[in-house]
Every structure is written in C-alpha cells, then in structure tokens.
Amino acid sequence: MSFKHEVIDVMTRVQWDTELDAEPISEETLDGEFCLTHFDRKYVDRIVPFFKVACKYNLVEEQCLDFPHQEKYLLMYRIDVSLKLCARDLELQEKLEAEKFESSPGWITGTIKRRRVNSGNEVGVSTEKVNPLILDNTKRPSSVWINFSGSRKKLLVVKSPVTDDEQQPTTILEWSETFFVDRGSSYDSLSVPLTCVFWLKFDSTDHGEMHVIKHMTNLFVEQSNCDVQFCFKGSRIKVGGHASILAARSPVFAAMFQHDMQEKKTGKVVIKDIKPNIFNDLLHYIYSGRTSAPLNQKTAQLMFMAADKYNIDDLKEYCVTFLLSEMETTDALGLLIWAHLNSIEKIKEASIKFIAAHARIIFRTSEWKEACNAHPNLCLLITQRM
Incomplete structure (x- = not known):
C-alpha cells in the first residue's frame, strides 16, 4: 500500500490512495502500514514505531435522509476503519527469530546473541533484559481525524491500549470508527477509487x-x-x-x-x-x-x-x-474562490483537485453555476484537471 505524508507543525496529513471492489462478494479488507518522522533517534536503535491501518467494507442499503418519509434507499459502502500505533522491539524480534531457528531441524546448538544497532551503525552484543515498549507521550497522537473521499470528517474513537501476541508488534494505541460512503451509480469499472486522509495531531511538548x-x-x-x-x-x-x-x-x-x-x-x-x-x-x-x-x-x-x-x-x-482538513463538497467552491482572491496557492491547488475529484456531485449545484458565471477561468482550470 502506498502512503504519502506531510508534516505541518504538530499536525500530520497522511494520504492513502487505494481502491474498493465495485461489487464486493462479502466483507473485504484493505490494510497497510506507514511510519512517520516524529520519533527521536533514541528510538531508532531498538524500538521502531509505526502505524497499521485496517479497513473492512461491504455494500449496504441505507435510507436516504433527504427523503425521510419515502422508502428511498441508497447503495452505500459501510466502512469500518481502525488505526493502530504499534512498535517493534528489534532485539526481542531477533531473539524470537533465533529461538525459532534453533528449534528447527539441523540447528547446531550454541549461544544466542542478540544484535543491537546504535545510532553510529555499530553492531554489538546485548545481554540486557528486554523491557516493555515505551513511547513518550509526544510521540503518540493526541487526536486523530479521518476523511474518506470527501465524506464528512469524523474523530476516531480512542480505545484502550491492547497488546498483541508476543511474536507480533505491540499495539500501544488504537482508534476506530464506522461510517458510510455513497457508492454512486456512475461506476462501470470493477473497482472504485478511494482516497483516505488521516490527520494526526501530536502534542510536541513535555x-x-x-x-x-x-x-x-x-x-x-x-x-x-x-x-x-x-x-x-x-x-x-x-x-x-x-x-x-x-x-x-x-x-x-x-x-x-x-x-x-x-x-x-x-x-x-x-x-x-x-x-x-x-x-x-x-x-x-x-x-x-x-x-x-x-x-x-x-x-x-x-x-x-x-x-x-x-x-x-x-x-x-x-x-x-x-481548512484543508475540513473541506467538503458543500464548501469547496467557496474555499477555492476565497483562496484565489487572496492568492493562497496551497489551498487553491488543493481545492481544484478536490472539486475535480467530486465533480459528479458539485457540478449539479447552483453554486457551480454561479461560479461559472463569476469565475469562468477558475471553472476552466477545474474541468482541465478531470
């Protein structure tokens, strides 16, 4: 899986571009992992922190809220997503791998030596007892948001820390949420593109x-x-x-x-x-x-x-x-016009990409017609990106 991330002060934007099966046979799962650069070098020699993403989805029918008194249903993706902050202890991992190799046929019994790689890239032998994985609070996100293909951003629920099996990475924190994304009716291909954006906020102070x-x-x-x-x-x-x-x-x-x-x-x-x-x-x-x-x-x-x-x-x-984390189909045009009038190129470029990606929804609105009359050059830029 491919993740792109951008660090802005204590807020990190992680973009994940993937695809959903247009017609999943049953509940399908997407997963992946990524690392960030918020972690000090003191963790590099032993503990490797990273994030694991799991996304389970299937197609369901939900009643349309615009017609509460009518039996009108939309085909939606129900998406259950979880984000885990995990860590691997390199020394423990090498020890477990060595023990596993020792128990296999043909292994010559000997002394198990665990390597420790320090910041100077020197390799030595460690005999110290393996301690529990500890990450400073400034290395843990204090809050997490998510945005799926322009759908309403939701705060992911913080769950109690859990620990996986000894031979698996330790889960230090976990966030999860369930929400729905419109399936739409204009997809003729076998897959539907999905852009998932995580916003992770870190407390940068002790x-x-x-x-x-x-x-x-x-x-x-x-x-x-x-x-x-x-x-x-x-x-x-x-x-x-x-x-x-x-x-x-x-x-x-x-x-x-x-x-x-x-x-x-x-x-x-x-x-x-x-x-x-x-x-x-x-x-x-x-x-x-x-x-x-x-x-x-x-x-x-x-x-x-x-x-x-x-x-x-x-x-x-x-x-x-x-502003970028809050962008939705209902306000993207207004944000684009404001950014254009005030020469804010970063927001302008992001708004153009967002509107082009959600043209099927935005082009049907009265705001789009007004924008075409008032800012034809901007609207031309959007259509050229499609």
Whole structure:
C-alpha cells in the first residue's frame, strides 16, 4: 500500500490512495502500514514505531435522509476503519527469530546473541533484559481525524491500549470508527477509487515545556504587566500585550515597537481592519501556540488574513491545515474562490483537485453555476484537471 505524508507543525496529513471492489462478494479488507518522522533517534536503535491501518467494507442499503418519509434507499459502502500505533522491539524480534531457528531441524546448538544497532551503525552484543515498549507521550497522537473521499470528517474513537501476541508488534494505541460512503451509480469499472486522509495531531511538548506555555498563556489571559494596549475602531474593547513578546513572534510588531515609532512612545495601537475577537485569538496564539476558541471555516479564513498581515507563518499554516482538513463538497467552491482572491496557492491547488475529484456531485449545484458565471477561468482550470 502506498502512503504519502506531510508534516505541518504538530499536525500530520497522511494520504492513502487505494481502491474498493465495485461489487464486493462479502466483507473485504484493505490494510497497510506507514511510519512517520516524529520519533527521536533514541528510538531508532531498538524500538521502531509505526502505524497499521485496517479497513473492512461491504455494500449496504441505507435510507436516504433527504427523503425521510419515502422508502428511498441508497447503495452505500459501510466502512469500518481502525488505526493502530504499534512498535517493534528489534532485539526481542531477533531473539524470537533465533529461538525459532534453533528449534528447527539441523540447528547446531550454541549461544544466542542478540544484535543491537546504535545510532553510529555499530553492531554489538546485548545481554540486557528486554523491557516493555515505551513511547513518550509526544510521540503518540493526541487526536486523530479521518476523511474518506470527501465524506464528512469524523474523530476516531480512542480505545484502550491492547497488546498483541508476543511474536507480533505491540499495539500501544488504537482508534476506530464506522461510517458510510455513497457508492454512486456512475461506476462501470470493477473497482472504485478511494482516497483516505488521516490527520494526526501530536502534542510536541513535555511537562517542563507545558508549564512554560501555561505561564506564558496566563500572562496574556490575566492581562498582567502589559506595556501596550490595543483598541479597535468603533469599539470600546481593549486588549493588552507585551511588546517584547509580540516583537519576538512577529516582525511587523517588532518594527511597530521600535524606539522612534508612535506606538512605542504612546503604548497604544489602534486596530482598524481586524475584528476584536479575531485579534484577541491572534494574540492568544502568539502566547500559547493555539487559539482560545475552536476554529470554523469563517474564523479560520479571518485568522489567516490577520496572521498574514502580521507575518506569523506558523499560524497561517495552522489555518491552512484546518481548512484543508475540513473541506467538503458543500464548501469547496467557496474555499477555492476565497483562496484565489487572496492568492493562497496551497489551498487553491488543493481545492481544484478536490472539486475535480467530486465533480459528479458539485457540478449539479447552483453554486457551480454561479461560479461559472463569476469565475469562468477558475471553472476552466477545474474541468482541465478531470
């Protein structure tokens, strides 16, 4: 199986392109595994962490929710998917393989030596007792999302850790979910293409770093010892900040708080083109690395524009990651037009690919007709990708 992954800050996007049998005889299974690069080199010499994917599916008939009072059914794929964070102990694996080989006919009895490969690629003999597999919490996803061929994204359910047979990799964490994908009626081939996208979020801090972030966040939330005040045109709301912290996170703020600038002399800044709640979340992100309120598509777009104005690149990437992970057939056109008007090439390109892949659904909507009239060149780009 082929997996493509892209790391964006602490969020990892893993794309899996595969195929479903158009007419499965019974419950079919797809599986595969992939490795990520979030793991420190200290695990390389002994413990190998990786993810295993299992996807079971079959065809079922489900009542159409658009016609609840009619006996109208759609042919759907019922998909049961699980994602496991696993780990192999190389020393234990070699020991088991050696014991298995020793018990086979023709084996000459001798001393079993287990190899240990260190970061310098030197091979030595290990006599230490094999310890349970342990991965730091920063190496385990704190949350996982999934998107199947543009269907609604769902949070996968976290299950209790389980341990496989001794001779199999250890399962440290497992996520699973069941959902349905429209089979459609336009497929004449023997297989149906499927794009599965996993979004894995990692907590990138240990306890010491978490305490620092907590105190930094409280400094802003409690508005302690602020030396600059932000006010907003047409509003009485004021938000305080710390010039040195803001300057360290944004080159725009750094230039603003130079000695000869008016903002430095007065300690006051008037914000004219950003809403107070968006600007407050922008500052909250500067201090804590996250927004104070969950994003939605509208606030993520506004937050991106604010982050672009103050040149906070990691917040821009955060917003882009969120918007791409939330993209659905109902809003892909609007997102494409917004990205085009604001020259956000990454979202524009991803939106074009998404719409082209789901043209059968999107081309039937009134939004598509409106887009063809208002943005004919964009619509031409989409049709060229089909």
